Amino acid sequence: MTNERAFKLDAALKIHLLLVDDEPDFKEILLKRLTRMGIQLSLADCCAAALETLETQPVDVIIMDVSMPGLDGIQCLKKVKERWPLVEVIILTGHASVKSGIEGMQGGAFDYCLKPIDVLELLEKVELAAQKALLNKENAKA
Amino acid sequence: MIQRLWSGIKEALGIYILPTLSAEELQRLFTTKYRCFRELLTANNNALEAMAELETALRDGRTFSMTFIRSKSTVVTVNIFKMIQNLRKMGDGRYLNLEKSFSRIQEQIDAVIDKEIIPVEGDWFIPITRVNRSMVEQTGEKMANLGEAGSLPGINIPPGFAVTASASRLFYLENNMYPAINRIFQQTDAHDIEDMLRRSEEVQQLIINSPLPAELERQLCYQFDQLLEMTDSDVKVAARSSALGEDLGRASFAGLYHTELFVDRDHLIQAYKTVLASKYSTRAMTYRLAKGYRHEDIIMCVGCLAMIEATVSGICYSSSIGGRIGTLDVFFSPGSAKGIVDGTKKTNHYTVERMAPHRIVDKALDADDASAPLSDQQAVELAKISMKLERHFGSPQDIEWSIDPTGTIYVLQSRPISVHLLATGAEEGVIFEDDRLLLHGGVTGCPGAGSGPVFIVRTNEDMVQFPKKAVLVVEHPLPEWAPLLKRAAALVAETGSEAGHLATISREFGLPSLLSLDQATHKLVNGETVTVDAANRAVYRGRIEELLEQQGKRPNPMDGSPVQQTLTEVLKLITPLNLTDPASPYFRAALCETMHDLTRFCHEKSVIEMFDFGKRYHFAQGAAKRLVDNMPLEWWVINLSDGFAPEFDPVNKFINVTEVVSTPMIAIWQGMHAYPWEGPPSVSMRGMGAIFLQSTMNPGLDPAVASNMNQKNYFLVSRNYCNLSVRLGYHYAMIEAFISSLRTERYVTFRFKGGAADESRRVGRIELLAEILARFDFRVDLTGDALNARVEKRTQSFLFGRLKVLGYLIIHTRQIDMVMADPQHRQRYRQKFIQEIEEMLSNDK
Numbered sequence: 003m004t005n006e007r008a009f010k011l012d013a014a015l016k017i018h019l020l021l022v023d024d025e026p027d028f029k030e031i032l033l034k035r036l037t038r039m040g041i042q043l044s045l046a047d048c049c050a051a052a053l054e055t056l057e058t059q060p061v062d063v064i065i066m067d068v069s070m071p072g073l074d075g076i077q078c079l080k081k082v083k084e085r086w087p088l089v090e091v092i093i094l095t096g097h098a099s100v101k102s103g104i105e106g107m108q109g110g111a112f113d114y115c116l117k118p119i120d121v122l123e124l125l126e127k128v129e130l131a132a133q134k135a136l137l138n139k140e141n142a143k144a
Numbered sequence: 145m146i147q148r149l150w151s152g153i154k155e156a157l158g159i160y161i162l163p164t165l166s167a168e169e170l171q172r173l174f175t176t177k178y179r180c181f182r183e184l185l186t187a188n189n190n191a192l193e194a195m196a197e198l199e200t201a202l203r204d205g206r207t208f209s210m211t212f213i214r215s216k217s218t219v220v221t222v223n224i225f226k227m228i229q230n231l232r233k234m235g236d237g238r239y240l241n242l243e244k245s246f247s248r249i250q251e252q253i254d255a256v257i258d259k260e261i262i263p264v265e266g267d268w269f270i271p272i273t274r275v276n277r278s279m280v281e282q283t284g285e286k287m288a289n290l291g292e293a294g295s296l297p298g299i300n301i302p303p304g305f306a307v308t309a310s311a312s313r314l315f316y317l318e319n320n321m322y323p324a325i326n327r328i329f330q331q332t333d334a335h336d337i338e339d340m341l342r343r344s345e346e347v348q349q350l351i352i353n354s355p356l357p358a359e360l361e362r363q364l365c366y367q368f369d370q371l372l373e374m375t376d377s378d379v380k381v382a383a384r385s386s387a388l389g390e391d392l393g394r395a396s397f398a399g400l401y402h403t404e405l406f407v408d409r410d411h412l413i414q415a416y417k418t419v420l421a422s423k424y425s426t427r428a429m430t431y432r433l434a435k436g437y438r439h440e441d442i443i444m445c446v447g448c449l450a451m452i453e454a455t456v457s458g459i460c461y462s463s464s465i466g467g468r469i470g471t472l473d474v475f476f477s478p479g480s481a482k483g484i485v486d487g488t489k490k491t492n493h494y495t496v497e498r499m500a501p502h503r504i505v506d507k508a509l510d511a512d513d514a515s516a517p518l519s520d521q522q523a524v525e526l527a528k529i530s531m532k533l534e535r536h537f538g539s540p541q542d543i544e545w546s547i548d549p550t551g552t553i554y555v556l557q558s559r560p561i562s563v564h565l566l567a568t569g570a571e572e573g574v575i576f577e578d579d580r581l582l583l584h585g586g587v588t589g590c591p592g593a594g595s596g597p598v599f600i601v602r603t604n605e606d607m608v609q610f611p612k613k614a615v616l617v618v619e620h621p622l623p624e625w626a627p628l629l630k631r632a633a634a635l636v637a638e639t640g641s642e643a644g645h646l647a648t649i650s651r652e653f654g655l656p657s658l659l660s661l662d663q664a665t666h667k668l669v670n671g672e673t674v675t676v677d678a679a680n681r682a683v684y685r686g687r688i689e690e691l692l693e694q695q696g697k698r699p700n701p702m703d704g705s706p707v708q709q710t711l712t713e714v715l716k717l718i719t720p721l722n723l724t725d726p727a728s729p730y731f732r733a734a735l736c737e738t739m740h741d742l743t744r745f746c747h748e749k750s751v752i753e754m755f756d757f758g759k760r761y762h763f764a765q766g767a768a769k770r771l772v773d774n775m776p777l778e779w780w781v782i783n784l785s786d787g788f789a790p791e792f793d794p795v796n797k798f799i800n801v802t803e804v805v806s807t808p809m810i811a812i813w814q815g816m817h818a819y820p821w822e823g824p825p826s827v828s829m830r831g832m833g834a835i836f837l838q839s840t841m842n843p844g845l846d847p848a849v850a851s852n853m854n855q856k857n858y859f860l861v862s863r864n865y866c867n868l869s870v871r872l873g874y875h876y877a878m879i880e881a882f883i884s885s886l887r888t889e890r891y892v893t894f895r896f897k898g899g900a901a902d903e904s905r906r907v908g909r910i911e912l913l914a915e916i917l918a919r920f921d922f923r924v925d926l927t928g929d930a931l932n933a934r935v936e937k938r939t940q941s942f943l944f945g946r947l948k949v950l951g952y953l954i955i956h957t958r959q960i961d962m963v964m965a966d967p968q969h970r971q972r973y974r975q976k977f978i979q980e981i982e983e984m985l986s987n988d989k
Contacts, residue, residue: 096327097323097327098214098330099214100214100221100250100257101258103218103221103222104221104250106222107229108225113226116215116219116330123887123888126886126888130186137179
């Protein structure tokens, strides 16, 4: 119904996105699609790697898986929001539950989405999160 | 002290002392609030969409899974949480009670969906000789019945032992298997057979590759050794599934699981896990899905029974299916019974009287196999056993048996035949003996008729290709084909009998099926449309309406199932709307009882927060501008963000519509002006009387009583957003839309309530509105004289069109409630509205 051409990204093109997920196939597909759409994207396959990336380069929006080796996505979210409160985090999980959804939102997630997700739908969420992240930065400056 | 008291009172009353802010700070605050408002609207959109999906699935009798319920409920709760957060930010921390209401409802939903899975108490193994019906929670249905049968005098069962529910639950919990399986399910597309096949394989591998707890493994081998000592040294066992949690009165679960035959000690562990894993075969998964069972509720127990060397085996129905009253069926063939239940073997069929001395009234022998391996005496013996089991268990039984070389009859299984699964003897109808008749013969599995293109299935690849509503044609009615039954129009098989598993499942789904129809895969051609009249055992060329017309509606296999019940319970916490009237004293955060109440409350309050901002903060940019227009009505516009052209000077008190850049507002405006209003209808004296009476009863309807937002007609706008609240005469209407390039955000919604005439006339208008809105693709909800209509996530041009429809309707349905009692008037308005709207929309293209 929606096609890629009908859909304009704006804020998403001005930010740096980090994808944290341990599923190589999923990451590869997303990397390809998002890069083609012109989004700057880094990858991490666990929380520790994600935190390392955050230390070394500016990140505005994170797409975070929940079940990963080491710290899970919800715990990782809390760590990120503690140190980098301006970063917006989209939780993307393969195992939904009402309880973990609320946990994620209470931890400060921008949104909580379920796999499998249509890439265009995810892109829209990224665009909205990016708009907010840019606003966060602006407000922090003021 | 007094000051503190005063501020306390003010706080309690919701009055805040606002800090003095600079123009720049005000603008930033306003922008932040608008940002929250937008997020709230998007969350509202997502929540309402998911709520509608849950509701529709139940109402339309669709097949849905626990994964669906869990996912959609999560979307609903997460988004409502987001709405509350944003509203609290907009309200500077007010609305604290919302969080309490939310937590209360959310915890209830959670408890309904995710019941905790706890270990099952009890022994891991029970010798079959000690098993009886009372142990069904430990051994599963099949083994409990078999143990019980074996305790009856004159009935033999093979020696063996049951591996219990507590053993398999332990295996699952130790390996943390339930979350892993649900994770795979969440990503499964149940409509795609190929995906189902792949995911089924994935889950089964997960189970087979997980280790048994060491002590369990050791004891399982020990049990086998005990069996060796009791019998002869080269005994092999059959590992049979015996599931728990299957309500056999409602569902047969026929042939869904695996039985591993000729298992020796070396392969015991593997065989046990293979049987456990067969709970996730594609056919079991699709069957559970169609019938509404939760996989966590079905615990697989396993019976390890010594193999019987069978010379002849078969099935008895202690009450004949499809046969004469007072008879029972004996189906049999040489060797083991497997060929009968999976329909690969040609089957002999005796019909025997239920009453002693059990006269054999009919013998249908397979022509190729003239020497019947079953003596009349054995048939009578089987009839005796069948009746004994029926009497003992108290209902007609489906009995599987084998006879060994010494002539001993062993009962291998006895289970109730659920009543609705007994096909009633089909009345012979007409056979059209003309050139349309392609095939005639076979046996009826499930009566009824179905039509569609022929699709012959031989392999898994064919299965993946199977189109919806096709006629499924197979050589053998194998249980593997069960996943196709939900999507087929009819089933035709060359072999098999009404006793086979697939035939049983076809009866449960109400799918017309015809078995043992010779030459079916040769005479029927892929793609050719045929009509299968299963009751009269005929297949015709083409589609024969008169046969299909007699069909009742197919039963919904999910009715009364655990998954359906779960959705019903969850919906009670999600969809009912109790907070319908914002003016009511009961419109309060603490009184929200459902998720719908919460969305309604948050939405209402968020609009008011935006509306009030200009006044509360003395913010000129946020103040209302009077719209310059030729209509005899006052329209006011409030700019929330970027709804006015940049060159518009915010100091102005008036604004022209050309200075508005809000695209949704412009669309509404175009709809309002597309046709001139023809004025109020001429009203009979009785109609007028009804209006005056209503006005005196309800002072809120008196236009002279002013109460901020109620009195004037307001547009709240930004470039992509518009909220129009209208009080035209005696009714209240609201149109709201967000239309941007992002699909997630897009929606159009409409609310309508009240009117001046008496209730029947008001409802008359609302019903007319509902009918027209539904015709133009809105999802409409009517409660009394309140109407809610919504459409979301469609293309922008589609949604702009819907806004025009709403703009048109709020102008042209003014005051028509007065004449709604007259069916002729109603008809006239309906035609006029539909015709003009269609014309207006077609002008766009």
